[in-house]
Amino acid sequence: MKILSLLPSIAAGVLAMLPAQAANVSVAVAANFIAPMQRIAAEFKKDTGHTALLAFGATGGFQAQIANGAPFDVLLAADAAAPAALEAQRLAVSGTRFTYATGRLALWSPRPGYIDREGQVLKNGTFSHLAIANPKTAPYGAAAVAVLDKLRLAGRLQSRLVVGANVAQTCQFVSTGNAELGFVALAQVYRDGKLAAGSGWIVPAHLHAPIRQDGILLAEGSANPAARMLVDYMKSDKVGNIIRSYGYER
Template identity: 50%
Template sequence: MLKRFTAALLALTPWIAPAETVQVAVAANFAEPIKAIADEWQRASGHTLNATVGATGKLYAQIRNGAPFDVFLAANAQVPETLEAEGLAQPGSRFTYARGQLVLWSANARRVDAQGDVLRRADLGKLAYANPKTAPYGAAAVQLMAALGLTEALTPKLVQGESIGQTYAFVFTGNADVGFVALSQIFKNGQLKSGSMWRPPGNLYAPIEQDAVLLKRGANNPAARAFMQWLKSPEGQTLIRTYGYDI
């Protein structure tokens, strides 16, 4: 009788999918948003998200060498596209989750003017930027300096960060006077968190289209697929916008 009752109870009980873990490789400019995203998504889904943050080029190298990532949130569109072409990502899974914005920033609230003329001042100190070979925001900074006709004048002042995260740290700690960083690093809920900034016109550098892609390892991971869907949702897009990204 007890066995029959248990069987009947199980038949009436809704099936609940077990919680899974998704391993996400995240471009350094997205380090702050992914913390908030992980908290919100984990509460909503019951799954667990583990993020590894780094320069897009370095994360790409790790993926090619077998790093156990399920999802890649890159700082450009080219690297996810390459991963698809190399058979390391699920075909058709790639989409643009954010459009990044480059800014010139100083931890000093009075240092950077609204037109970016600080770049032409004789008293300009060290200027930080990310490695353009591995960090798309670094490549955008190089394009911007060229468009302004300042490459030659600024070259002696440049200090290069390994990633946009290290570039931000150079400026935040005072090891650089100003630096080209991602708006998302210094912006939250529609406001500048600290310091002073100049937002250059977007036509002075190539658009920073940031693509997400489901990697082969995550193809059969329900948490990975659920996370990719959530990034496209109104909830995900709204949260991403609060960090200064366009969608």
């Protein structure tokens, strides 16, 4: 009889762990964060039952869309400035801004042995095209320009630049051979402690401003419990391990 009397409370406990109703979360995600966020979204659904609907693009573009009423619940930006601006404009929930990752910039080519470990190929290489993301809308593009300025190569290489709308398109330019090499997010070409393919130079952090990537709960998502749950989930140790496996710092 004692065992039977415990069954209702056990069942109630199990039900309390499950989401009352599976919901969707609309998430605007920086283009550099495609691969890790796809993994995180899969784990989020497995653990909570909620579905993260992901849109990838340039942070500057998302900021403009949100200001014009785009119905995103959460923004995972490629910088800290966009979430801060949206918070100041009351387009995001005050006090929910957090740093989910610090990005690293890499000079990459799919050709093994093409890029040396010091990035000297930028000075000595005979390449025709160098891909970068749009520095006006993509933080990784701004970081790439800062590196070229620091190395005093901006003027010399200006005519060889191929500019992508975001860092995902920039990586595609290099992958398809439209540019021999390019500045991309390390996460795009890095898996479990090494380059997944080709050759690359991990750009020293002192050559550009830190690429602090902040997330924030947007006003649109303030009444969506699943959106708040995703924000909390992004801060978990489980997500931190996934993020680090792609070459980000936490």
